[in-house]
Amino acid sequence: MSSFDKSLKEIEKELIQSKKKPKDLVLFYKNFLKKELHHLRMEGALGTSGKSIARKRAELFMVILTHMWEMALEQLFSPMAFEEPSVALVAVGGFGRKELSPASDIDLLFLYDPQKGAEDVIYELIHKILYFLWDIGLDVGHSTHQLEEIIAWANRDLQTKTALLDADLICGSQQLWERFQRIFEPSCINGKEKEFIEWRLEDLKEQHRKYGATVLVQEPNIKWGCGGLRDYQSLFWIARVKEKITQKEQIVSEKWMELKDWEKLENAYDFLLRVREELHFREKRKFDLLTLGSQGKIATALGYPQKDILARVEEFMRHFYDHALQIYLIANTTAQAIAAQKKGFLSKGRTSKPFGSFAIENHSLEVVNPEKLTENPLLILKAFSFIQRWGLKIGPTLKIQIKNRLHLIHANFLRRRDVRNLIRLIFSRKGQVGEVCRQMHEIGLLGKLFPEFAPLRCLVQHEFFHRYTADEHTLKAIEVIDSLLGAKEAPYKNFASLFHQLQNPFILYLAILLHDTGRAANRRKHHEELSAVNAMNAAKRLRLSAEELSDLVFLVGPTSFDGTDSRQTKSGG
Incomplete structure (x- = not known):
């Protein structure tokens, strides 16, 4: 006692x-x-x-x-x-x-x-x-x-x-x-499980849309936002109704979740409760919006040691976003798996169309034999190519299986020609890049494929015109480019024909992905030079041609390193 x-x-x-x-x-x-x-x-x-x-x-x-x-x-x-x-x-x-x-x-x-x-x-x-x-x-x-x-x-x-x-x-x-x-x-x-679970999942989606539709908003809602407390609680309500799970630890013992994911989920939930505790004390009322004005006070109260208040807030919010992402990914993926009764492989008694190592279930891509992903990690990239090509979502089981095999995506793997070709293919499909990038980023794969992008994960930006973290800002920029395809309303329709005529969309998408990567190392000053260096490193790894390299650096970096447009100088203006 x-x-x-x-x-x-x-x-x-x-x-x-x-x-x-x-x-x-x-x-x-x-x-x-x-x-x-x-x-x-x-x-x-x-x-x-x-x-x-x-x-x-x-x-x-x-x-x-x-x-x-x-x-x-x-x-x-x-x-x-x-x-x-x-x-x-x-x-x-x-x-x-x-x-x-x-x-x-x-x-x-x-x-x-x-x-x-x-x-x-x-x-x-x-x-x-x-x-x-x-x-x-x-x-x-x-x-x-x-x-x-x-x-x-x-x-x-x-x-x-x-x-x-x-x-x-x-x-x-x-x-x-x-x-x-x-x-x-x-x-x-x-006898009423289906009704409850469908309502619970739809209610979550509605709350997510209401509070920004992403974990990485500048002022997150601790309870109702993506990756908030309600995501965690909904998992256990669904488990209680669908599988009669009354003790949380049964999620692990009954093989719905691996122990390491359970520990991450519990740590994340504890952190959010601690933040909410402090926020309620300071607001003296029921208030769950982590505003810009409160973030510094909470960071100080939680003991973040940085002397500079902006650095203190950045570190605190990076931890907050990281924990919220864990809840968003683990809790919602597990809830979906329980709702579909999928512990390991394909769910029993459900419509599926197997092909090779994968199958399509309810408009989601699933894995038939997860060990194939270990034997041939290229299948991880192929999975996302299929998802992109056919407009699918990644299934909950496949999502967890890939997340647990991210260690297979290392430097030697990225140097393979078939890997480079598949990356180029995925980033060359006009109008289809943003959604697949978002799905890859959710599980940490995007940062593995592009190590230059990885440090932007949950990176807070303190400019008035940036509503999102650096990684979310980049994903939304890619989605804007996607929207140009066939756009019929201003302002995007003015650029639709230009985008349609673009011969090499791969370089444009790659430039947008890398354009802010210098921020991670140089947040207070101009970051374009560092972003250009990152672009050159990525170009070398991807074996881009000299012309592609020139275009990529031009799009990512400053006009030129000496303040003039290098291409205008070379061509005589």
């Missing part, structure tokens, strides 16, 4: 023995909460994990509510004729899964059975609890339902069903709580 838990037990004894008047009790609870929440604040400042602090805060409020419940029962019932009414106080949502940030909702469900006790007495008990909570300054979300009523409501409202997946008994009728547990799954989950 931790020292914090022992403290709660001691205070529990003190509260039970106290015979204070109502006004005294209100002040007592206010002071108690203030003191304990301050202790949690200090624990967080000393580096205690985000998950631990969130759990302890939930436990604190559960103890408070249990004491209030006991006091209310004593006031309403004679000790000699005491019979506990059939009502249970249940924590739902984040409170139920024991994850409370400083401004998180404290969501309560009063569950009752009117046939086992008078309704007027039950409502009086509920009112006493709520009034006392309000008196001590807590804003709680609450609902009161009979057992059959809440089950029916959960089947009409999927948000309610989601909250009940995390329900946990605080105090009250154990018998009624056990009845709820026996009824909930057969009534609300069994």
